[in-house]
Amino acid sequence: MTDPLSDEGLGSRLASELPRHAAPARLRHAVIEAGRPRADVRPWLSAALASAATALVLFLVFLPMLPRIAPADPVQRLVRSVVSEHTRTLMWGARRPDVIPAALPWLTQESGIELNRVFAGDERLTFVAAEPVYLEQRRGIALHYRDEDGHLLTYVVLPAPGLPMPERQRVQVDRWRPALLRDSGFSVWVWKQGDLACFIVSDMISETDLGSFREYFIRVRVATEPVIR
């Protein structure tokens, strides 16, 4: 008699004693259905899909060549550029994290804008970086701050003589009346100081955040004084 634990014995036990599981009827039915050729496949469908795919590829190829749709309103256009700059900083970080006022002469030289006074941060806002920017064919300055909750704030000042202020969006904040605009999920304070347009951008959009955003505007507005050199 074969030892049930010998190689041969184990082999025959596996073949005879191990329970076999038969496929359920529903599985058999599902497999048969899956293998049945589909009668409703329309012969023209693949050609139509191929044409559509070709058209889509051609559209995507020529898309960058189409003229860009920019807002007609000059303020909106500037706001969009400022928001883009803020987004770039969020994604890639600022290029030149110099400490103000050491960077001021260099910034003035690069941007043509002088900052008589500048907000260098306080217990709520930490200064992160300062850098020259070139937006909408204007040279300007961007200052970046971060608050205690991690929100990045970007202050941008650009020369904009004759830029009209959007009256309907203007709100009273302390003794000033900046406009509060929204673009791409960001809040933007916009105001004029002489021939300069100033902006503060952040992702603070909730009611609570807007209260803080209002305070930040006051802090920056009081302590920053840009002039065209």
Add this chain to the structure above:
Amino acid sequence: MDEGDFRRDALVHLDALYNFAVYLTRKPPEAEDLVQETYARAFRFSHRFQPGTHLRAWLFQILRNTFLTFYRLREREAAVAEDGVPDWDTPMFHDAPDEDSGAMDAHTDLERAMRHLPAEFRTVLLLAEVEGLPLEEVARVMACPVGTVKSRIFRAKERLRILLRDYETR
């Protein structure tokens, strides 16, 4: 081979594939999904099947590859020894705990012992001893040399023997 003939021939092996899938997944619903996916792939790639070769082995191969593709991510992979089989306490595909919901119960010592084998050992035993595939076909399914299959069968039986003796003495 005609498409209809291929489907008919493939369906002959449904029970064997399902049985294999149940032992691999240990959960009948998952085994059903695995078998359905195996047939879907086999039908889709039927033109790649070479008539004259072993259709049964080809289907087992698809099933095992599908299992590895879909289930490998779920399982914790342990360190693998030189011959591709992990050490005693580190199954290649970590078995789900016995109280795992939906897992099939083991009714015999042999079933219980099989369950405790690493998947690569369980697979060779199922293919060679239960399904009776020649070693060359098992090697094809497992994508390894025949020598490796022989070595795995030897080691798998060794472990099986230890487990069964252990159950007997309890």
